[in-house]
Amino acid sequence: MAPRTDHDETRVRIADVAEELFRRLGYAKTTVADIAAELGMSPANVYRFFPSKGAIVESICSRYLEEVVVLCDRIADRPEPAAARIEALVLGVLDYHRRIVLREQRIHDVVVIAIRENWQAILAHKDRIRTVMARILADGVRRGEFPGLDAEDAASALLSAGTRFCHPMMIADHLDDDLDAEARQMLRYLLAGFATAGRPAG
Amino acid sequence: MAPRTDHDETRVRIADVAEELFRRLGYAKTTVADIAAELGMSPANVYRFFPSKGAIVESICSRYLEEVVVLCDRIADRPEPAAARIEALVLGVLDYHRRIVLREQRIHDVVVIAIRENWQAILAHKDRIRTVMARILADGVRRGEFPGLDAEDAASALLSAGTRFCHPMMIADHLDDDLDAEARQMLRYLLAGFATAGRPAG
Numbered sequence: 001m002a003p004r005t006d007h008d009e010t011r012v013r014i015a016d017v018a019e020e021l022f023r024r025l026g027y028a029k030t031t032v033a034d035i036a037a038e039l040g041m042s043p044a045n046v047y048r049f050f051p052s053k054g055a056i057v058e059s060i061c062s063r064y065l066e067e068v069v070v071l072c073d074r075i076a077d078r079p080e081p082a083a084a085r086i087e088a089l090v091l092g093v094l095d096y097h098r099r100i101v102l103r104e105q106r107i108h109d110v111v112v113i114a115i116r117e118n119w120q121a122i123l124a125h126k127d128r129i130r131t132v133m134a135r136i137l138a139d140g141v142r143r144g145e146f147p148g149l150d151a152e153d154a155a156s157a158l159l160s161a162g163t164r165f166c167h168p169m170m171i172a173d174h175l176d177d178d179l180d181a182e183a184r185q186m187l188r189y190l191l192a193g194f195a196t197a198g199r200p201a202g
Numbered sequence: 203m204a205p206r207t208d209h210d211e212t213r214v215r216i217a218d219v220a221e222e223l224f225r226r227l228g229y230a231k232t233t234v235a236d237i238a239a240e241l242g243m244s245p246a247n248v249y250r251f252f253p254s255k256g257a258i259v260e261s262i263c264s265r266y267l268e269e270v271v272v273l274c275d276r277i278a279d280r281p282e283p284a285a286a287r288i289e290a291l292v293l294g295v296l297d298y299h300r301r302i303v304l305r306e307q308r309i310h311d312v313v314v315i316a317i318r319e320n321w322q323a324i325l326a327h328k329d330r331i332r333t334v335m336a337r338i339l340a341d342g343v344r345r346g347e348f349p350g351l352d353a354e355d356a357a358s359a360l361l362s363a364g365t366r367f368c369h370p371m372m373i374a375d376h377l378d379d380d381l382d383a384e385a386r387q388m389l390r391y392l393l394a395g396f397a398t399a400g401r402p403a404g
Contacts, residue, residue: 116375157388163366170365170372173318186359193395 011049011059014039018056023106027057027113054113058121061114064107065125068096072132082140083191086158089133090183093166098179101172111168129166130155137194148198161190213251213261216241220258225308229259229315256315260323263316266309267327270298274334284342285393288360291335292385295368300381303374313370331368332357339396350400363392 017038021030032053036043050056075089101108115122134155140146146154164170165183219240223232234255238245252258277291303310317324336357342348348356366372367385 153387154391156384157391160366160384160388161363161392163369163372164362167365167372170369182358182362185355186362189356189359189395189399190363190392191395192399193391193393196398197391197394 007049014046014049015056015059015063019060019107022057022060022110023104026106027110032056054117057110057114060107061111062121062125064100064111065121068093069125069128069132071096072129076132076136082136082143082145083194085136086133086140086191087184087187089136090162090165090187091180093129093162094171094179094183097166097168097171098175101168101175108168108172112172115169126159130159133158140194141198146194146198149194150198154194154197158190161186209251216248216251217258217261217265221262221309224259224262224312225306228308229312234258256319259312259316262309263313264323264327266302266313267323270295271327271330271334273298274331278334278338284338284345284347285396287338288335288342288393289386289389291338292364292367292389293382295331295364296373296381296385299368299370299373300377303370303377310370310374314374317371328361332361335360342396343400348396348400351396352400356396356399360392363388 014035018030018035021034021038025034030053032046033043035056036046039046050059071092072089075085075092078085078088080088097108097111100111134151137146137149137151137154137158141149141151159166162183164174165179165186171179216237220232220237223236223240227236232255234248235245237258238248241248252261273294274291277287277294280287280290282290299310299313302313336353339348339351339353339356339360343351343353361368364385366376367381367388373381
């Protein structure tokens with residue numbers, strides 16, 4: 001048996017080549033046989049590493065989503081007020097996906113397929129983003145920006161309200177709108193809600 | 203020249219028959235020739251009333267969207283507090299589109315085509331929904347629920363934040379989620395924001 005790292009390295013090589021082919025030919029026109037030929041492997045050998053073309057797509061998609069999480073984590077670590085970091089996070093995710101849509105249409109197509117088919121990877125990703133949001137909100141509670149706020153509950157609400165600005169399909173369908181301005185407008189009210197919703201009534 | 207009402211009646215008849223065919227055969231498989239045959243008309247005659255299959259779709263879609271507006275107007279007219287009406291409106295739109303997705307998959311497909319192609323009809327619809335929302339919010343300002351709130355600005359924010367719950371494609375992709383509970387959760391914070399965002403700072 002090959003050691004684990006060789007296996008992982010081969011998976012990365014297959015995903016690299018597949019990504020390049022998807023970019024050049026589009027997802028639909030790229031076959032596992034094409035990917036295998038480009039690597040000088042047999043299709044059967046590719047299938048040892050990925051059970052299907054869909055699994056390769058999931059892997060490529062996960063790399064992009066990982067970049068989004070790293071971006072969000074970096075924003076969460078900044079020293080500025082929690083409200084400013086929440087706004088920066090939403091605008092950062094919007095900007096990331098918009099760049100993919102504009103510059104890498106075929107990678108965007110792959111992301112859309114993953115969204116519509118590989119629910120587990122997407123659900124896991126949304127959970128990670130929600131966790132970063134909850135971390136910032138909890139810090140805002142500690143700093144007194146959001147007194148008494150349930151950070152986990154508020155993070156779920158934020159993720160829901162942010163759909164228009166963070167969902168790749170919504171971004172792709174509204175490239176002509178000023179989504180940055182709209183996101184700031186919406187967040188102004190939502191953050192005002194976070195600042196008061198946890199206070200005792202009266 | 204035929205009087206205006208005859209022309210309109212024929213348009214309605216064509217749209218009725220087209221809707222029935224879309225429902226039975228699906229949008230892609232229904233041709234203008236099929237629609238014409240069903241009506242005992244020539245395709246050329248159908249084209250006198252609608253320039254394209256897309257225009258027929260837009261007309262069918264507008265009828266469904268009209269029902270959504272009527273539903274929202276009815277909720278806006280209720281005597282209850284503005285916050286409760288806003289929640290009822292979002293849940294009402296969600297419920298309407300979810301029923302179409304679940305019971306009329308082929309009509310949903312037509313709505314999705316309209317969303318992705320007939321931007322004018324959809325933009326006009328969104329503006330009408332925003333107007334109803336602004337009317338409820340302005341009433342909330344008068345009643346003291348949302349002191350000092352800019353109702354127009356807040357309605358735009360509400361429309362943005364409601365994307366996950368009011369956009370037919372988002373609803374179709376999340377039928378397994380408890381969208382009603384999520385909408386209530388999100389609105390609790392947004393409405394708290396509306397109640398305080400218009401107050402003088404300090």
